[in-house]
Amino acid sequence: MVREITDIARTHLAREGAAGLSLRxxxxxxxxxxxxxxxYFPTKDDLLTALIIDGYNALGDAAEASQHDRTDPADRxxxxxxxxxxxxxxxxxxxxxxxxxxxxxxxxPQDTIAPAMRTTLVYGRIIADARPTSPVAVSPPAVIAPDxxxxxxxxxxxxxxVVIPAxxxxxxxxxxxxxELFGQFGDTITHRREIFDEGMRSLARYxxx
Amino acid sequence: MVREITDIARTHLAREGAAGLSLRxxxxxxxxxxxxxxxYFPTKDDLLTALIIDGYNALGDAAEASQHDRTDPADRxxxxxxxxxxxxxxxxxxxxxxxxxxxxxxxxPQDTIAPAMRTTLVYGRIIADARPTSPVAVSPPAVIAPDxxxxxxxxxxxxxxVVIPAxxxxxxxxxxxxxELFGQFGDTITHRREIFDEGMRSLARYxxx
DNA sequence: TGCTCGTCAAGAGCACTGCTCTCTTTTCTG
DNA sequence: CAGAAAAGAGAGCAGTGCTCTTGACGAGCA
Numbered sequence: 019m020v021r022e023i024t025d026i027a028r029t030h031l032a033r034e035g036a037a038g039l040s041l042r043x044x045x046x047x048x049x050x051x052x053x054x055x056x057x058y059f060p061t062k063d064d065l066l067t068a069l070i071i072d073g074y075n076a077l078g079d080a081a082e083a084s085q086h087d088r089t090d091p092a093d094r095x096x097x098x099x100x101x102x103x104x105x106x107x108x109x110x111x112x113x114x115x116x117x118x119x120x121x122x123x124x125x126x127p128q129d130t131i132a133p134a135m136r137t138t139l140v141y142g143r144i145i146a147d148a149r150p151t152s153p154v155a156v157s158p159p160a161v162i163a164p165d166x167x168x169x170x171x172x173x174x175x176x177x178x179x180v181v182i183p184a185x186x187x188x189x190x191x192x193x194x195x196x197x198e199l200f201g202q203f204g205d206t207i208t209h210r211r212e213i214f215d216e217g218m219r220s221l222a223r224y225x226x227x
Numbered sequence: 228m229v230r231e232i233t234d235i236a237r238t239h240l241a242r243e244g245a246a247g248l249s250l251r252x253x254x255x256x257x258x259x260x261x262x263x264x265x266x267y268f269p270t271k272d273d274l275l276t277a278l279i280i281d282g283y284n285a286l287g288d289a290a291e292a293s294q295h296d297r298t299d300p301a302d303r304x305x306x307x308x309x310x311x312x313x314x315x316x317x318x319x320x321x322x323x324x325x326x327x328x329x330x331x332x333x334x335x336p337q338d339t340i341a342p343a344m345r346t347t348l349v350y351g352r353i354i355a356d357a358r359p360t361s362p363v364a365v366s367p368p369a370v371i372a373p374d375x376x377x378x379x380x381x382x383x384x385x386x387x388x389v390v391i392p393a394x395x396x397x398x399x400x401x402x403x404x405x406x407e408l409f410g411q412f413g414d415t416i417t418h419r420r421e422i423f424d425e426g427m428r429s430l431a432r433y434x435x436x
Numbered sequence: 437t438g439c440t441c442g443t444c445a446a447g448a449g450c451a452c453t454g455c456t457c458t459c460t461t462t463t464c465t466g
Numbered sequence: 467c468a469g470a471a472a473a474g475a476g477a478g479c480a481g482t483g484c485t486c487t488t489g490a491c492g493a494g495c496a
Contacts, residue, residue, distance in 0.1 A: 019473095035328075037246050040453065051475045053456080062454065119244075119327025120409055131413060153362055154432035158425050165422055168415040183433075186399055186426040192411075193402025194395065200329055202401075204340060206377040213374055216367050217395040223363035224392075224433045249482065260446045262485085271483065 020058050022048065024068050028112075031069060035111045041065065063124050066115070070126065071133050073112040077105050078136030085140060091148035091227040092219070098140055099191055099218045103211075106195045113199060117192055135172070138188075142172035145184045150226040155179035180225070187221045229267050231257065233277050237321075240278060244320045250274065275324070279335065280342050282321040286314050287345030294349060300357035300436040301428070307349055308400055308427045312420075315404045322408060326401055344381070347397075351381035354393045359435040364388035389434070396430045 026044050041062055045052040059065040084101035088094045106113035116134070120126070157179045158166055166181045173184060194217055197203055198210055207213055235253050250271055254261040268274040293310040297303045315322035325343070329335070366388045367375055375390045382393060403426055406412055407419055416422055 041455090042453065052454085053476075054474045056455070057473065060455090114328030117405070117409070117411070119323030126410065134411075154429065156429070156432070159421070162418045162421045162425060165416045165418050169422075171415075182422070182425045183429050185422075186403065186429050189402030189406050189426070190395055190399035191402070192406065193398030193400070196326070196405065197398050197401065200326070201335065202326070202343075206380075207374045209371045209374050212368070212371045213378075213391070213394075216371060216391045217398070220363065220365070220392050220395050223365070250484090251482065261483085262447075263445045265484070266444070269484090 020068070023055060023058055023065070024072065027065055027069060028072070031111050031115070032109060036066065036115050039066070066124060067127055067130065069112070070115055070130050073109070073116050074130065074133035074136065076109075076112075077102065077116065078133060078140075080105050081137040081140040085144075091144055091150065092222040094144045094147075095222050095225075095227055096215065096218050098144065099214070102137070102191060103195050103198075103214055106199050110199055113195070117196060118200070138172055141188055142174075144227075145173040145180070145225070146175055148225075148227050149176070150180055150184075152180050152183045152224065152226040154224065155183060155226075158182055183225055187225050190221055191218070229277070232264060232267055232274070233281065236274055236278060237281070240320050240324070241318060245275065245324050248275070276336055276339065278321070279324055279339050282318070282325050283339065283342035283345065285318075285321075286311070286325065287342060287349075289314050290346040290349040294353075300353055300359065301431040303353045303356075304431050304434075304436055305424065305427050307353065308423070311346070311400060312404050312407075312423055315408050319408055322404070326405060327409070347381055350397055351383075353436075354382040354389070354434070355384055357434075357436050358385070359389055359393075361389050361392045361433065361435040363433065364392060364435075367391055392434055396434050399430055400427070 023044060026047050027039060030039050030043060039062070041055050041059070042052040044065075045055045048055075059068070080101040081098055084097040085094055088097055106117075155177075158181070163178075166178055169181050169185055170176055173181070176184065194214060198214065203210075232253060235256050236248060239248050239252060239256075248271070250264050250268070251261040253274075254264045257264075268277070289310040290307055293306040294303055297306055315326075364386075367390070372387075375387055378390050378394055379385055382390070385393065403423060407423065412419075
């Protein structure tokens with residue numbers, strides 16, 4: 019039942035986005051009374067949470083799958099980038115739900131952070147395996163040492179001076195995907211994928227992969 | 228009248244976000260009938276457009292102001308980053324409206340792109356003035372030459388091999404701000420501003436500023 | 437002066453939303 | 467087979483965007 023609701027909800031989400039998602043519409047499509055859906059998802063936010071978790075897991079699956087049979091760090095990085103970008107282009111509303119503005123009043127519960135970490139961990143493993151020596155690396159100031167340690171937890175063993183560049187490249191990836199998806203580039207660019215790839219390769223050199 | 232509506236709408240937007248914005252609530256606060264508001268903004272999207280344009284202009288103002296009395300490229304880059312980040316932290320819902328997921332069904336009209344470009348142009352001027360020689364720059368493949376030209380239009384005179392890194396740094400900035408604002412970092416980081424700064428400085432070295 | 441005419445606002449109404457409450461039906465279990 | 471628990475239905479509340487009709491008001495013109 020929960021499964022059927024989330025499946026239908028996902029198609030609605032894909033068609034009209036998170037704000038256009040309506041419990042009543044889902045109920046209608048199932049031939050149920052709208053009140054019955056509330057038994058499975060007391061609140062619209064609960065349904066959204068389920069969709070978010072599913073989304074993170076789907077992206078995590080894609081991210082992990084992208085690493086199969088790849089060893090070269092720059093290659094793995096590019097493959098991960100493609101996994102994220104393809105997911106975003108394939109399921110834009112889901113990507114927006116995960117990495118776009120949070121829906122107002124919605125506070126992501128704890129259950130979402132583990133699935134969300136999966137993709138991040140794939141990235142962390144690339145960095146950790148590569149042990150890169152970024153050409154522009156500089157030791158971070160002592161003030162942020164605890165934060166650097168916290169950030170390092172996803173990329174164990176990576177030296178201090180690489181942690182910040184690694185995080186920065188990670189934000190650049192999602193910034194690029196979000197810009198492309200949310201129309202920030204306008205319609206001036208024609209070879210979107212090639213531009214994306216070139217940015218990813220540039221970041222690989224930045225990181226020293 | 229239009230001014231008063233947008234002002235009240237902005238406070239509502241700041242309090243509850245774009246989806247929580249209600250024409251009726253604005254009308255109530257003005258002591259008007261809800262139908263009267265529709266005379267000035269036929270549709271909720273029209274009101275949103277006005278808020279978006281105002282938001283881009285406010286950010287553009289801040290971005291331009293951040294450049295006064297600054298000449299060092301790395302310094303200007305950091306100042307611009309702070310302008311964007313401060314704006315986002317100050318007015319999170321407005322930032323989300325500009326750079327987060329687009330509200331479903333809403334298509335940004337042409338009038339928004341000129342204000343949106345203001346901030347981008349500030350960045351382009353930094354790059355154009357600095358004429359950086361990125362340590363990791365590589366000539367882009369010929370396929371994307373037209374796109375590189377299009378992207379160069381905001382940073383005139385910048386050589387081919389710097390355009391892509393420049394765009395990538397730009398996406399990294401907004402990726403970092405969005406990650407921080409949308410809670411992607413969780414609550415593990417304590418010195419957010421210092422981490423942000425360190426990332427910005429790292430990107431400055433990446434660009435060769 | 438008298439009279440249109442366009443602007444502004446109000447009010448009612450439609451179709452929709454999330455959510456709650458009560459009541460009935462179905463299903464499972466001892 | 468009877469009773470309890472679960473599942474669903476239905477009505478209802480308060481809210482939404484938006485439309486349509488109706489009424490007030492003031493400027494321009496005969």
